[in-house]
Amino acid sequence: QVQLVESGGGLVQAGGSLRLSCVVSGRTFSRYNMGWFRQAPGKEREFVAAINKSGSTTNYADSVKGRFTISRDNAKNTMYLQMNSLKPEDTAVYYCAATAQTMGIIPYQYTYWGQGTQVTVSS
Numbered sequence: 001q002v003q004l005v006e007s008g009g010g011l012v013q014a015g016g017s018l019r020l021s022c023v024v025s026g027r028t029f030s031r032y033n034m035g036w037f038r039q040a041p042g043k044e045r046e047f048v049a050a051i052n053k054s055g056s057t058t059n060y061a062d063s064v065k066g067r068f069t070i071s072r073d074n075a076k077n078t079m080y081l082q083m084n085s086l087k088p089e090d091t092a093v094y095y096c097a098a099t100a101q102t103m104g105i106i107p108y109q110y111t112y113w114g115q116g117t118q119v120t121v122s123s
Helices: none
Strands: 003-007 010-013 018-025 033-039 046-051 058-060 068-073 078-083 092-099 117-122
Touching: 003 092, 018 033, 018 092, 018 117, 033 068, 033 078, 046 068, 046 078, 058 068
Parallel strands: 010 117
Antiparallel strands: 003 018, 018 078, 033 046, 033 092, 046 058, 068 078, 092 117
16 A cells, blocks of 8 residues: 655745645655646546656646746655745645656546645635
């Protein structure tokens, strides 16, 4: 079984930065394509960013492109999401997810999920 644990969320003012981490255990981290999703109250879970197994390919939602950067360190079994120029509309619970299949943008394409970390951006 694969376990994912997110950390790094918190309260930040608009324009500020946060870095989220996702530590993966239980299986070989480099076997999985990884993604970040977020869910705001009353809204569906939405794609934020994804990265392939080696870290050579990334994909971003238009809403975060140019502000967020996804990366991974396979030696540390950890994925990151650097979030800059945060906006109040970025407020959500952020989830990391793993899949052995294609790197996708739809939640059901991912098999394993973390418990989420809250990000709140004040105006």
